[in-house]
Amino acid sequence: MSWTKWKRGPLAALAVCVLLPFGAAACADGEAHGGTVSSSPVGKVLDETDTTGRNLREVPTKNAPRVGMEVTPDPAGGWDVRLTFRHFRCSAPGARPAAVPGRGFARLFVDGRGIARLHGPAYHVAAGVVPRGTHGVTARLYADDGTVWAVHGKPVESTADITVSDAEADAPDPSAGAASPAGGG
Helix, strand or coil: CCHHHHHHHHHHHHHHHHHHHHHHHHHCCCCHHHHCCCCCCCCEEEEEECCCCCEEEECCCCCCCEEEEEEEECCCCCEEEEEEEECCEECCCCCCCCCCCCEEEEEEEECCEEEEEECCCEEEECHHHCCCEEEEEEEEEECCCCCEEEECCEECEEEEEEEECHHHCCCCCCCCCEECEECCC
């Protein structure tokens, strides 16, 4: 038996023993293998999904996360979005992918198209993102494991309509206002 064969076998076995625990940990975050969600003591993961295909995480109405939204025109162009939270705090980017009561992030949508993942209450939508016409802007709350916070089978979200006219293709309509929370509000 050559020296190379003797070294190769034990080294390969050692590499498998070292890497195996890391592979198992990577699969435990709920994002691997088709986006399955790991079990969690927080609420109940439903079979129903939101418009992006993420499972809803049902929580009781009492102390459920809530979001409100105000969209105002920015004098320099575009729109300023301000979120208000109740029983919810944004996690830092890169937080552990697990459901923690009242924690997570918000996703911002324009007409159902995702435009931003928010880890704070404020966001600026550039003028070119919203074309001429009336559009729905929605903020939806997610747990850090990617599930959607839900109450009574509906996502915790808030929607506001904004209108951009011909003359204001790059400047927003000042008639935009506050939205009331939905799905838990």
